Amino acid sequence: MSTLHTVNKSPFERSSFISCLNHVKAGDAVLMIEDAVVAARKGSAFAEIVEKAAKDCTLYVLGPDLAARGMGEDDLIAGIKLVDYGGFVDLAAEHDRTNAWL
Amino acid sequence: MAMDEMPDVPDVTKKFLYVNRKAPYGTIYALESLEVVLIGAAFEQDVSLAFLDDGVYQLVDGQDTTGIGMKNFSPTYRALGDYEVTKLYVEKESLEERGLTPDDLMQITYEDEDDDWAEKPSIRIVSRAEMIDIMADQDVILSF
Numbered sequence: 001m002s003t004l005h006t007v008n009k010s011p012f013e014r015s016s017f018i019s020c021l022n023h024v025k026a027g028d029a030v031l032m033i034e035d036a037v038v039a040a041r042k043g044s045a046f047a048e049i050v051e052k053a054a055k056d057c058t059l060y061v062l063g064p065d066l067a068a069r070g071m072g073e074d075d076l077i078a079g080i081k082l083v084d085y086g087g088f089v090d091l092a093a094e095h096d097r098t099n100a101w102l
Numbered sequence: 103m104a105m106d107e108m109p110d111v112p113d114v115t116k117k118f119l120y121v122n123r124k125a126p127y128g129t130i131y132a133l134e135s136l137e138v139v140l141i142g143a144a145f146e147q148d149v150s151l152a153f154l155d156d157g158v159y160q161l162v163d164g165q166d167t168t169g170i171g172m173k174n175f176s177p178t179y180r181a182l183g184d185y186e187v188t189k190l191y192v193e194k195e196s197l198e199e200r201g202l203t204p205d206d207l208m209q210i211t212y213e214d215e216d217d218d219w220a221e222k223p224s225i226r227i228v229s230r231a232e233m234i235d236i237m238a239d240q241d242v243i244l245s246f
Binding site: 001003015016019022023024025096097098099100101102 | 121123124131154155230233234237238240241242243245246
């Protein structure tokens with residue numbers, strides 16, 4: 001029984017990303033989409049928090065949103081997995097529920 | 103509409119959690135959530151509401167919107183019990199971070215039909231750890 005959490009706002013703009021990480025259970029997945037992809041970039045002020053979260057849950061980032069913001073796989077914090085739209089659908093299907101952190 | 107014209111409703115009860123994370127009035131989220139909860143109540147599901155982050159401000163007592171030209175919809179939370187929406191979970195840490203205590207919240211009660219219609223509080227203060235388990239126990243989570 002696990003949850004897919006989605007976040008769509010930058011942690012530099014909103015508290016939703018941090019609030020999400022504060023409410024995940026071990027084994028959950030967190031998918032960063034839209035402006036939340038900036039949280040996946042290595043060297044950011046949030047990198048340490050993201051690396052810590054990656055120990056308990058699996059972190060994903062939506063590739064098209066990452067590419068749209070000039071980033072690619074090489075820019076990601078180690079351990080974050082890249083998914084495309086099909087991968088997004090698979091994640092939604094694999095988990096028991098989705099929790100969207102608006 | 104007569105009973106025999108009622109549409110078929112699947113007799114599967116699911117656990118629905120409405121997550122409220124935004125203060126009222128600055129955006130439409132809080133009011134929209136409340137409206138969806140009231141609409142959803144007609145489907146007789148197992149409904150709970152969660153209030154965390156700035157969402158705890160939706161339940162603060164003494165809201166007065168006369169100066170901003172908007173409808174004060176906070177009294178509507180008191181009517182939720184009549185729609186069998188009786189579980190309003192409020193995160194303790196979110197209150198504390200904002201300098202609020204449970205005493206700052208509205209008195210919201212429901213009449214428990216299984217206990218001789220005794221009046222009971224709908225607001226349940228829970229820790230962040232308990233909120234995590236509440237979220238993980240749902241079939242459907244709707245966020246506002």
